Amino acid sequence: MDADVLVVGAGPVGLALACALLQHGVSVRVIDRAAAPATTSRANFVHARGSEVLDRLDALSGLPEESVRAMTITTYAGDRAIMRIRFGDPGMKTAAPPMVISQARVEARLRDRLAELGGAPEWGSALVAADQDADGVTAVLGDGRTVRARWLVGCDGSGSTVRKLAGIGFPGVKLSERFLLVDARLDTALDRSGTSGWVHQEGMLGAMPMPGGHWRLLAYDPAFQDDKPGEEQIVERMRRILPERTGLRDIRLLDASWASLFRVHRRLADTYRRGRVLLAGDAAHVHAPFGGQGMLTGVGDAENLAWKLALVVRGGAGERLLETYEAERRPLATQVLRGSSATTKVNIASGPFGRFLRDRVLVPVLNIAWLQRRVTYTTSQLWVSYRRGPLGGGGRRPRPGDRIPDLDCTRPDGTPTRLHAELRGRWAVLGDGAAFDAARRRLGDLVVHLRPTGPAPTMLVRPDAHLACKGGPAEITRWLDGALA
Known part of the structure; x- marks a missing residue:
């Protein structure tokens, strides 16, 4: 094998996936048909959830200082201001408030992080063919070279060559x-x-x-x-x-x-996986740009897929775990498509009824302060939970599958730290030593032991900051045995 994983596409999704896989100790190659990195981009907004993902990749540094915090949107009809929406930090202890910054700058920081981890995109390397077998994928590049990898992930945008070669449908309009x-x-x-x-x-x-x-x-x-x-x-x-x-x-x-x-x-892939080929980002879903959800949803795909694929590559989990990637991420993409489509219709309303609905009904409602806070929270994607997915569960909050905030913690030696800073490529047990020992028996050096500074149940937290399970050694062992079988 030339690499455990071949990532096609060196945009934000492919770079985020490659960085996350390298954090997990998985070998990666990244190829892109472009001759050089892009210097411009349509995407120019990073929501709070996106900042969290970049922080867990250790790729956030410098971006908040470089960004613009233009968080107020004022809508005019002629010279009359009819609506003013204030976006801001949703107040949920995030790595950074929303940022106005070009996707090209985010990609540049991710490339720097990839280099720190020992990787680099291979520019001018177009994928032209891919053949699967029981052990891996043989990719053929435009210059005749071949790359052999255990897994192939298409992060190559809405016109994805990977998706087409895998024969995955992309219905929509x-x-x-x-x-x-x-x-x-x-x-x-x-x-x-x-x-x-x-x-x-x-x-x-x-x-x-x-x-x-x-x-x-x-x-x-x-x-x-x-x-x-x-x-x-x-x-x-x-x-x-x-x-x-x-x-x-x-x-x-x-x-x-x-x-x-x-x-x-507006399109959504029929499936996110076919054999040893997987899709992430715009290769799997594409929608209107309103709301700034594209890059945000894509890097979330990358983080979710990375820890699961890494476990499978390293022999720590069976391939069944990869089925939970689509089960957790595709419903979110469906919601994003619906929301962005509705927002587009409102923004471009040209008929009398559409303008009346927007200007006389929606505008007064959206000027209400508590509703604006709700809009900030919704677009941030901090609400995303997998509790209804195959790895989720019920009970009291937080429930398995819920996002766990960036809690203040201490290491066993008493050193203060943050939960999300410790997750970079690892799991975390918050609680007693016996629970940590149970997790370590299955996860080895992929898990760290932390103690929350405030009251909190004993928890096993996934590398993407979602709750795996609550409880002591028996509950953690049972969850890991079931999820990673």
Whole structure:
């Protein structure tokens, strides 16, 4: 074998998966058809849950300081502010509040972390064929080289070659909703402490402040009919509609660093696994960008899959454990597709009824403070639980499958620490030594012993910070024997 796992795609999902697998002691190769890393990206928002995943990968450092905290979204109808939504830290002891930062910068930090762990993406390496057998997968690259790995994971986006080679269906729709994206400098008096949006009969337009003094401009523009415009055409179109849609006479687009046109896709893979081939991120699900859920859901896939695949590779669990990956993550993707589709419909409403519903019903409701806090919590994905999945359970909270917050703890020698900082590639037992000994008999050096500083039940916590089980040695042994069989 050239590697235990071959990861196809060096975007945030593939890089996060590779880092997590290396943390677990699994050998990885990462290939990407692109000649070099991307310097621009459509995604530009990291929610609190995404920060937690990056923190557990030890890849968060520097990103909060580099990001913009433009957490207020003000929506205008002409020159009248009709809605102001405040996003912020949901107050659940997270690694960092929501961050406005380019996906390209997140990828750069993940590449740095991958290098620290001894890995590096192989650029200009396109996958053209993949053949499975009982022991592994033989991947053929565009230059004729072959790579032999035990497992192949497609993190190669909505047009995934891995998914197509595996024969996995990707049903859904490609809609006529056309959006323009432009990153540019503006001559404007707009407040950079938040995002501004304008509802307009020709289509919504938004302006989000980005690091470095730039702005991200997004416009729904069904009237722009060129299917394959150049960047200059997109910029000129945005330059013209910017004052028209905002109603501002003193706003000018000075120069652009990037421009793109995209249509919304809504698709979900029939399955996340076929034999020794698995999918994660946009290769498994793709949806509208509203709400900033794409990169967030993808890196969550990567973390969930990594610890399970690592156990299987190392012989610590049977392949049945991999079935829980789809069982836990696909229902979340379904919810994200529904939510982002509904948000898109609200944002682009152009008919009389749609505008009435948005402006007269939803806008007043969304100006309510407690509901805004609920929106922050929902988009953060901190609510995600697997309690209804095959590894979940009932009983008193926290229930098996629930997220465990970043508790203050101490190591056995009394050194203060945080739960999530200790999870990096490992499990944790919070509680007495006998429970830890029971976990160590099955997990070996993959488990650490911690004591919470406050009252808490004895718990076995998974590497992705979800509760495996509560109880003493007998309960932990029983859970591990069942889950890892």
